[in-house]
Amino acid sequence: MVNSLQTEDKILITAREVFIREGYDGARMQHIADEAGINKALLHYYYGTKEKLFTAVFEHVFTELLNRIFSLMEEQQSLEVFLNVFFREHITFLLSDPRLPAFIINEVSLHPELLLNIFGKFSSYGIGKFGMLVEKEKEKGLIAPGTDPLQLFINILSLSIFPVVIEPIISNVLQMDARETETFLRQRIEILPEMVLASVRKDHSK
Amino acid sequence: MVNSLQTEDKILITAREVFIREGYDGARMQHIADEAGINKALLHYYYGTKEKLFTAVFEHVFTELLNRIFSLMEEQQSLEVFLNVFFREHITFLLSDPRLPAFIINEVSLHPELLLNIFGKFSSYGIGKFGMLVEKEKEKGLIAPGTDPLQLFINILSLSIFPVVIEPIISNVLQMDARETETFLRQRIEILPEMVLASVRKDHSK
DNA sequence: AAATGGTTAAACCAAATGGTTAATTCCCTA
DNA sequence: TAGGGAATTAACCATTTGGTTTAACCATTT
Numbered sequence A, B: 001m002v003n004s005l006q007t008e009d010k011i012l013i014t015a016r017e018v019f020i021r022e023g024y025d026g027a028r029m030q031h032i033a034d035e036a037g038i039n040k041a042l043l044h045y046y047y048g049t050k051e052k053l054f055t056a057v058f059e060h061v062f063t064e065l066l067n068r069i070f071s072l073m074e075e076q077q078s079l080e081v082f083l084n085v086f087f088r089e090h091i092t093f094l095l096s097d098p099r100l101p102a103f104i105i106n107e108v109s110l111h112p113e114l115l116l117n118i119f120g121k122f123s124s125y126g127i128g129k130f131g132m133l134v135e136k137e138k139e140k141g142l143i144a145p146g147t148d149p150l151q152l153f154i155n156i157l158s159l160s161i162f163p164v165v166i167e168p169i170i171s172n173v174l175q176m177d178a179r180e181t182e183t184f185l186r187q188r189i190e191i192l193p194e195m196v197l198a199s200v201r202k203d204h205s206k
Numbered sequence C: 001a002a003a004t005g006g007t008t009a010a011a012c013c014a015a016a017t018g019g020t021t022a023a024t025t026c027c028c029t030a
Numbered sequence D: 001t002a003g004g005g006a007a008t009t010a011a012c013c014a015t016t017t018g019g020t021t022t023a024a025c026c027a028t029t030t
Helices: A004-026 A029-036 A040-047 A050-071 A079-096 A099-110 A125-139 A149-165 A167-174 A178-200 B004-026 B029-036 B040-047 B050-071 B079-096 B099-110 B125-139 B149-165 B167-174 B178-200
Strands: none
Touching: A004 A029, A004 A040, A004 A050, A004 A099, A004 B004, A004 B099, A029 A040, A029 A050, A040 A050, A050 A079, A050 A099, A050 A125, A079 A125, A079 A149, A079 A178, A099 A149, A099 B004, A099 B099, A099 B167, A125 A149, A149 A167, A149 A178, A149 B149, A149 B178, A167 A178, A167 B099, A178 B149, A178 B178, B004 B029, B004 B040, B004 B050, B004 B099, B029 B040, B029 B050, B040 B050, B050 B079, B050 B099, B050 B125, B079 B125, B079 B149, B079 B178, B099 B149, B125 B149, B149 B167, B149 B178, B167 B178
């Protein structure tokens, strides 16, 4: 019982790395055991099957990401403040683990069943918070009344996540090395808040 | 020699479907053969190895997507026209094959080497065209002079591609069925041009 | 010191997988 | 119409993979 918790954690941490790096189908139980420095039998002793281990990892990782996103939506005074905080925190986080979003996107689109256990923990709660913020700004006359909060939220996610996800393609097409590309992506932290704000401002022509 | 071309094509078409549906690691040569209605040995007869077959499929698919994107950037009179055309054509296309972008994203992030043969066919040519369009609009005083064409282009891609890619997640969180989600995504064709335009307009406050 | 639970090593297994081979069928043309 | 090369197949092969089993080991706990 002494090392059991350590071991169980070590397995989860290692499995997380391997699954994110290689995907479900690409990952090998033997590699996970090797990298965790344990015997393969121990993997099955704790987690039974590859699928169960993966599900544990996936739920952990995805829940963590959603928590991170939704916790940033709490209690912001204005859309402007929210956008500044959100893009900074979120893009910085994504850049620290660039394979993560592609992993989630791919596994979800490959096996939508994976989402079953995630839903309910979050539902539309976080989005409701954001919706209220948007409505407040509408009343103040700061943003266009036709603005759909949900579409806006999706836009914000798209603008922060997608560029990080296609980082290899950007690097390749623009022939930039890893450092240059990261600088390019980091610039977006400064650019995006103004842009998004401008896109919903009430006073644009027409 | 009569049926060889038919067969070679049939293999490529089927392999494309299977690889996009299951990913490289998840796809099975036997399944591709079965779905193509041929013997597995024939697969190797024409394409040698799984990797070669995959590379052929991937290059084909990715080139097709880039062609589609870049062909939409040709010869547009104004940014406004471009945005309207682009979002309509591009989102409609993506919705007709929603697994495609997630497939490309994942395989590229798993094996960046795949990009080696793609680069050069396109390089920054298409982006140059777009850059010129942006500069023209700047001169006319229609958009803010600080606008970075490349960042803007990435924004446009993000706003069109990402929401389609996370369609399963949107469905799940909002508890919508496939038709509702598609309607939601299709709305963006109308919303996005104005939004993007507003985000770069010269006359926003400050 | 006996029991307990975590841990290892190693051999093992059945199924699946990418790939090969050798024979057969097909079709064009000389 | 017979020959020959290309297309196609069934059977086969070596390796990998997820998973299991068994026996022994070790550190605590009782």
